[in-house]
Amino acid sequence: MSTVSRDSVREVLHAFLAGKGLRKTSQRDAIIEAAFGTNEHYTAEELLTMSRSIDTSVSRATVYRTLPILVESGLLRELDFGGDTKIYDPNFLEHPTHNHLVCVDCKKIVEFEDPNMELLENCITRRLGFTPANKRVTIEAHCDEFQSLGTCSRAANTAK
Amino acid sequence: MSTVSRDSVREVLHAFLAGKGLRKTSQRDAIIEAAFGTNEHYTAEELLTMSRSIDTSVSRATVYRTLPILVESGLLRELDFGGDTKIYDPNFLEHPTHNHLVCVDCKKIVEFEDPNMELLENCITRRLGFTPANKRVTIEAHCDEFQSLGTCSRAANTAK
DNA sequence: ATTTCTGCAAACGATTTGCACAGGG
DNA sequence: CCCTGTGCAAATCGTTTGCAGAAAT
Numbered sequence: 001m002s003t004v005s006r007d008s009v010r011e012v013l014h015a016f017l018a019g020k021g022l023r024k025t026s027q028r029d030a031i032i033e034a035a036f037g038t039n040e041h042y043t044a045e046e047l048l049t050m051s052r053s054i055d056t057s058v059s060r061a062t063v064y065r066t067l068p069i070l071v072e073s074g075l076l077r078e079l080d081f082g083g084d085t086k087i088y089d090p091n092f093l094e095h096p097t098h099n100h101l102v103c104v105d106c107k108k109i110v111e112f113e114d115p116n117m118e119l120l121e122n123c124i125t126r127r128l129g130f131t132p133a134n135k136r137v138t139i140e141a142h143c144d145e146f147q148s149l150g151t152c153s154r155a156a157n158t159a160k
Numbered sequence: 161m162s163t164v165s166r167d168s169v170r171e172v173l174h175a176f177l178a179g180k181g182l183r184k185t186s187q188r189d190a191i192i193e194a195a196f197g198t199n200e201h202y203t204a205e206e207l208l209t210m211s212r213s214i215d216t217s218v219s220r221a222t223v224y225r226t227l228p229i230l231v232e233s234g235l236l237r238e239l240d241f242g243g244d245t246k247i248y249d250p251n252f253l254e255h256p257t258h259n260h261l262v263c264v265d266c267k268k269i270v271e272f273e274d275p276n277m278e279l280l281e282n283c284i285t286r287r288l289g290f291t292p293a294n295k296r297v298t299i300e301a302h303c304d305e306f307q308s309l310g311t312c313s314r315a316a317n318t319a320k
Numbered sequence: 321a322t323t324t325c326t327g328c329a330a331a332c333g334a335t336t337t338g339c340a341c342a343g344g345g
Numbered sequence: 346c347c348c349t350g351t352g353c354a355a356a357t358c359g360t361t362t363g364c365a366g367a368a369a370t
Contacts, residue, residue, distance in 0.1 A: 137297045218327095
């Protein structure tokens with residue numbers, strides 16, 4: 001992520017906090033830094049670890065209390081691929097309409113964006129008498145490479 | 161649901177159980193009966209209640225142990241709208257490719273099917289080098305009726 | 321007879337929360 | 346100063362699991 005957009009994340013978030021009468025604390029800063037300092041997906045527990053590497057004093061409770069704020073701000077997105085833990089995706093700032101393909105074989109999550117999908121979703125939603133707010137497409141699929149080779153270039157990565 | 165398709169569900173499921181060396185028990189029958197005797201979505205706990213109204217002896221543990229079997233059979237689908245409980249949808253037999261729109265205002269879940277969506281998802285998946293397995297679209301949206309009237313014809317229904 | 325199923329209750333694990341103190345405005 | 350934020354540890358709650366007896370094949 002570019003420094004510019006990371007800075008803008010901080011700004012937006014500080015404005016967001018201020019606007020809600022919430023305070024700027026060192027723990028929240030560390031969590032924000034960790035949350036948007038990567039393009040990878042992560043769990044609450046992983047975010048705790050990442051935050052602690054910036055500020056040792058961050059506690060699990062604070063991470064769990066901060067996550068909903070970040071999600072509410074619109075900069076962080078909560079994903080649910082059916083596992084027992086929620087996954088967080090910091091890439092919606094750069095790619096606001098992206099979706100996810102989860103590989104059944106190599107377990108890797110591939111992000112994709114498609115304007116036609118976007119258009120079609122809006123059409124369908126309006127046709128049903130609604131105004132679109134939030135759209136999620138999750139595709140589970142088999143990796144062709146994996147199918148023919150028995151492994152694939154992504155196979156090393158463990159599921160997130 | 162028609163009697164015909166309900167019967168075919170039972171057949172398919174019995175064949176599925178037999179094929180995996182699993183036994184046909186009265187509790188499983190009651191759960192199957194309950195699970196496919198409605199077009200509504202339900203949680204594990206709700207399925208327990210429904211099953212017990214057919215066979216009092218059904219226990220929570222058996223419901224939780226049977227659900228993954230039904231899901232694996234392909235006749236029942238597990239949905240996750242971000243809440244803390246999983247939701248099950250028995251309508252994939254009749255509408256194999258349907259998707260969900262969740263109303264932010266009236267909380268109602270609307271099911272919809274769209275062949276273009278289906279087509280587009282397959283295209284995107286193949287373009288990425290994968291073979292489609294399972295596709296889920298979830299649209300969160302605002303109810304136009306609710307927006308203009310402050311309520312809507314679905315508003316009475318509690319979220320599922 | 322053998323093996324799978326079941327109910328019960330205890331265990332689990334991610335997330336939430338009550339509390340008393342710390343720290344931002 | 347006042348009020349929000351924090352860490353800690355205990356509580357919560359949907360779901361899973363070990364066990365001993367029940368039922369299916």
